[in-house]
Amino acid sequence: MRAIGGIWRWRHNPLRRGTDLAEAWVALSALLLICLVAPVVGSLVGGAAQGVLQRSVREQHESRHEVTAIVVRKAAAPPLETDPETVTGREIRTRVVARWSAPDGTAEQGTVLSGLKTPHSGDRFGMWTDAHGRPVARPLDSATATTHAVLAGLGAALLLAGAVEGGRRMIVWRMVRRRYARWDQAWDRAGPDWGRTGAGS
Structure with a gap:
């Protein structure tokens, strides 16, 4: 929600920098990926694991x-x-x-x-x-196989969410570093005239 508020707040603000809006969009994108894509990926991985494990359960019960x-x-x-x-x-x-x-x-x-x-x-x-x-x-039972499948799906969703959050932090870190570098360049350009504003020189 902070991401949406950040985008709205910076939309028409005269003090808004391009990086402020970009950071808000990155945060919103990460939030959407975590809330919408991670559960879908977890569900797909869990479903695939469930299919493989239940097949293994059937095979074990047939061969043992x-x-x-x-x-x-x-x-x-x-x-x-x-x-x-x-x-x-x-x-x-x-x-x-x-x-x-x-x-x-x-x-x-x-x-x-x-x-x-x-x-x-x-x-x-x-x-x-x-x-x-x-x-x-003893052969694997169906309940244990389902538990393993659920854990696999949950692990996949958490892994994706962690990767998205890590990517967001990396992007924001690089943006902040770039902003600081630009500030340093601006200070270097203003350096020779520092403190002499209005002195008539």
């Missing part, structure tokens, strides 16, 4: 299979770990030696993370495998 594993024994490695694939990233997982069947029926065994806090031999838990029965991370 949830199977039931049976605990053979507790693993000797570190007892508790956090699962980075969960929404909060704080779900405690216990490392165990387990056996399970691959989607094609092949028997598999190995050390995996389970959601059991105190696992005992024979306990059952769900885990994710690929088509060959190898343990994989």
Whole structure:
């Protein structure tokens, strides 16, 4: 709003310099870009990210299979770990030696993370495998993908707004430097006559 007020104020002011009006127009242009273009860019980037991430969610759900594993024994490695694939990233997982069947029926065994806090031999838990029965991370869920897409769109909008504001500041800085240089030149020209106005010399 200051930009609009600045343009209006300087329109017919006799003290108006060309640079004053130019600064007001630069500020108004930056404001319009930030208020109108940045949200559109953010929306487009967020929409594109949403499409890519949701496609990834579908592909992961098609290629990964949830199977039931049976605990053979507790693993000797570190007892508790956090699962980075969960929404909060704080779900405690216990490392165990387990056996399970691959989607094609092949028997598999190995050390995996389970959601059991105190696992005992024979306990059952769900885990994710690929088509060959190898343990994989759980597939990305749709809500998490949407959150990432929203963050991508917001980041793009903020990045554009920051770039526009940085560009505005750079343009104004250069205009002010040019104005000061012109003032210096004017003072240099007036320098020899400084203080002698009306002295009749």
